[in-house]
Amino acid sequence: MKSEVVKKVVKTIKVNLDKCNGCRACEMACSAFHAEPKYSSINPARSRIRVVTDPLNDEYVPIRATDYTKAGCDGRRVYTINGKEYSECSFCGTICPTRDLFKDPDSGLPLKCDLCNNDPPLEEPMCVQACSLDALTYEETEEEEIEELKLDEMEIGLKSLIDKYGLQKLADSFARMSQKG
Amino acid sequence: MRYAETGYNLEIDLSRGNIEKVETDPKLMENYLGGQGVAAKILWDRVPPGTDPFSPDNLLIFSAGLLHGTPVPGCNRTAVNTFSPQTNLLAHSLMGGFFGPELKHAGYDRIVIKGKAPDLVYLWINNDKVEIRDATHLRGKGTHETARLIREELKEPYAQVAAIGLAGENRVYTASIEHGFSSAARGPGPVMGDKRLKAIAVRGTKDVYVAHPEELFQLCIELRKKIAESDDVGDWMAVDEDDSFHHNHFAWGNARTRQKNYWSKELQERWTRWKYDHMDRQVGCYNCPKKCVNVISWPGQKRFGYKCYGKDTYHMAAFKELDYSYQILGPAMEYGLDSYSTPQVLAFAVELYEAGILTDQDLPDFPSDSGERIRYLLEKVVRREGIGDILANGVYHAARQIGKGAEKYDHNTTKKFEQLPIKLGKLNPPYFLMIATGEKMAITQIEGSFPQDPIPDMEERLAFVKKWEVVLPDEKFKKYFLEWEKRHEISNEASCAITDWNEAMHYLDDSAGFCGFLSSFRGQFGGGVVYHINNMPYIISLATGMDLDKDGLWRIFQRNRNLVRALNVRRGLRREDERPPEDHWAVRDHEFEQKLLDDYYTFKGWTKDGIPTKETLDSLGLEYVSEDFLRRGILTGNESTPSKETPAQKDEELKSGGR
Structure with missing residues (x-):
């Protein structure tokens, strides 16, 4: 099997929970940047980053929207960190039906974080720029990844047909069949 | 389209159970901006001067500031205005946190409340859906407990709640309205209690628009950076542990005794240890990078937050140390009591007892320890129990109701309101x-x-x-x-x-x-x-x-x-x-x-x-x-x-x- 080494830029926003003061400027900035046209409205409910807040539990967790899922999980895992209980939902960015988060308030459509993909690109995503406390920091790392060139299912099928009938015959049949439609 | 403001008031009549969304005149913003300015105009127009603060005709107005919900950092203080039963004048009150911006996103610049509910209710504002809901099950509940229960029953973890505690329900004049770790004092608490309004919960998911979005947003990035980096803004008391200023210069007890050399290095070290050994973090208000609120978990107490001089008032009234305040601030927050004026009222009662004006008959089983005394009185005042019913009216009124020379001990009020306990030499x-x-x-x-x-x-x-x-x-x-x-x-x-x-x-x-x-x-x-x-x-x-x-x-x-x-x-x-x-x-x-x-x-x-x-x-x-x-x-x-x-x-x- 052939394989090759590819270089990939991995972009991420790191979250330091100890530095968050719960001000939600990240939400404000995200909603402004993703408004159409840009900055035209402010609405944290449209933000793709939300600070899960429970002051009496000293809980301040900024989470970013990841993928949409049709089904919610049971969400019943509870973690205790330094004596404070956290629901697993506090750390979960999945856009799911069990909670009212990362859905456009008008259309209900999922809102996924795109790291402020823009042309020209931003130096840092807007939420990171808005976080003056460095609870959110942006990191780009270059990672080398070995990518194996795997054949997919159709290619495996075609290859076995070529082995049996030869390439020319297969090409002729393919041409004839495509003309017939 | 209206910019910065939403252009709508929410009008609530608790007597009739009526709810209306009313478009406002754009001239109001041009003339008075918003917040307390517009509230003053509404009070002028609609509350005749003879109106008793405890009349259903008195209005209670929660106002977002004009710039709440815009990108402008550190704009989040909600103004609460009404006529105060203590002063019979305008009550000026503000609270930080998240309430005003959330109200803007729900589509309103302010909530104007009149009337009086037949029994305890709370207001639930969810964008255009607004309900007056039964709150009898929340009677006597603490302010934070109330907020938690309301969020749970509404299944709205993102609702912002402002609530009164037992003090407000009992129309204690020094009652506050609590929202997160912020509170609105100086008058509106007892009026909210009089209207039998336990709490207001708000959830808003609407857009707020500004006239020049991109310029303002870019400017706000710079402003936020400046706010974050500058030591000249925010509450320096959150980081400066040398609090000799208040302790050496302010008067202790009933604004009476100065202890000019109270502060010492050894004391500072002890207090700093108490603070940092028990502080979870410092938090801020909506869209502001400052960390003005110290969040403390003291053993055996619920978490509480304080800022500024708020940590000093109880122990200075009781001649105790910081650990005393740390034990009382949590319960006082749940009761919904203003930490500026309340301790003075309590210390005033201690003085009256020492002067023989209040006796063991007024204060049965009155403890001998100064700290226990303040605690005892606090429980009486919050419940309006016995002498607490009189003390709950603040120093000025209580002095006159008690008589017997008590008026002499009311030495620190102006316009019937407790002032900061500062006693100085020469006039400034x-x-x-x-x-x-x-x-x-x-x-x-x-x-x-x-x-x-x-x-x-x-x-x-x-x-x-x-x-x-x-x-x-x-x-x-x-x-x-x-x-x-x-x-x-x-x-x-x-x-x-x-x-x-x-x-x-x-x-x-x-x-x-x-x-x-x-x-x-x-x-x-x-x-x-x-x-x-x-x-x-x-x-x-x-x-x-x-x-x-x-x-x-x-x-x-x-x-x-x-x-x-x-x-x-x-x-x-x-x-x-x-x-x-x-x-x-x-x-x-x-x-x-x-x-x-x-x-x-x-x-x-x-x-x-x-x-x-x-x-x-x-x-x-x-x-x-x-x-x-x-x-x-x-x-x-x-x-x-x-x-x-x-x-x-x-x-x-x-x-x-x-x-």
Whole structure:
């Protein structure tokens, strides 16, 4: 099997929970940047980053929207960190039906974080720029990844047909069949 | 489309159960900005002067500031206004946190509440869906407990809740409204309780628009950076553990005893350890990078938050240490009690007991330990139990209800309201004016742009001025400050202008929604505030689209100031009420003080009795006020401003002590 080494830029926003003061400027900035046209409205409910807040539990967790899922999980895992209980939902960015988060308030459509993909690109995503406390920091790392060139299912099928009938015959049949439609 | 504001009020009638969404006149913003300014206009229009604060006709108004919900950082303080049962005057109250911005996103600039519910209710505002819901199951519940239960029953973890506790339900005059770790004190708590409104929960998912979005957003990135990096804004007390200032200079107990050498290195180390061993983190308010609120988990207590001088008041009333306050602040927050005025009321009762005016009959099983006593009294007051029923009316009223010479122990109120427990030597003239004429009741809500003292070291003073220069409304303030030698020696002209500027910034903050720690209160310490008269007009213009310059904004301040004055004048406020506590300064000069007050009234365009003249009112577009005053005979129409009086008249007045 052939394989090759590819270089990939991995972009991420790191979250330091100890530095968050719960001000939600990240939400404000995200909603402004993703408004159409840009900055035209402010609405944290449209933000793709939300600070899960429970002051009496000293809980301040900024989470970013990841993928949409049709089904919610049971969400019943509870973690205790330094004596404070956290629901697993506090750390979960999945856009799911069990909670009212990362859905456009008008259309209900999922809102996924795109790291402020823009042309020209931003130096840092807007939420990171808005976080003056460095609870959110942006990191780009270059990672080398070995990518194996795997054949997919159709290619495996075609290859076995070529082995049996030869390439020319297969090409002729393919041409004839495509003309017939 | 309306910019910065939503253009809608939410009108609630608790007696009839009526809810209306009412579009507002855009002129209100142009004339009064929003927040407390517009609230004052509504109170003027709709609450006749004879209205008892506990009447269903009294209004309770929760206002978002004009810039709440816009990208402008640190704009989040909600104004709560009504007429206070304690002072019978306008209640000025503010709370930080998240309430105002959430209200804007729900589509409203303010909630105007009238009437009285038949039993305890709470208000649930979910965008356009607004309900008055039963709250009888929340009776007696703590403020944070109430917020938690409401969020749970509504299944709305993102709802912002403002609630009263047991104190508010029992109409204790020093009751507060609590929202997160912020609270609104000085009057609205008991009125909310009287209306049987336990809480308001808000959830908003609508857009807020501004006139020049991209410019404003870019400017706000810079402003936020500046706020985050500067030590000249925010609450320095959150990081400076040397609190000798309050402990050595403020009076303990019933604003009575100074302990000039109280603070020590050893004490500071102990207190710092108590704080940091039990502090989870420091948090901020909506869209602000500062960390003004210390969140403490003290063993055996619920988590609580405090800022500023709030940590000192209970232990200073009880002659205890910081750990005492840490044990009482959590329960007091749940009861919903103002930590500024309440401890003074309690310490006042302790003094009465020691003087034999209150006896064991009034205070059965009264403990001997000073800390236990404050705790005992707090429980009585919150429940209005026994003597607590009288003490719950605040020092001024309680003293008169108790009688037997108790009035003598009411030595620290102005306009029937507990003042900060400061007892000093020589008069600070601008402070005389601010305490006398301020209508925000607490000096912290009036002072702030001009320093309290001349900085003795000239080099330091020049360094201060260098940062401070950009915030000045006029060059003359620089001159006043640089030429200031002794605290009590400053010209009347300077005192008037300083008081005016200090006030101006608070009035603008409280209508636009800026936080005083970034603006009005903070300039005196460090000089380099982020929001000031020279950049506010541009910021407000970008957000609203109004064509506003410095002079225009200053006029809005003057309009709001005179309207608040008029509200109180119409309810009977006069010159004789403008009296700082007699013992605030040891050295007093009645004649000088009354001349200063005359000069200030003249400066403001008010009569000798402190009433805005027709000329002043009309020049600010407040003709409807002057017409009302003439109709009621408050003004006769023959007033000239004191400046136009003949010198002979002035001499006469002076001989009679100003009045």
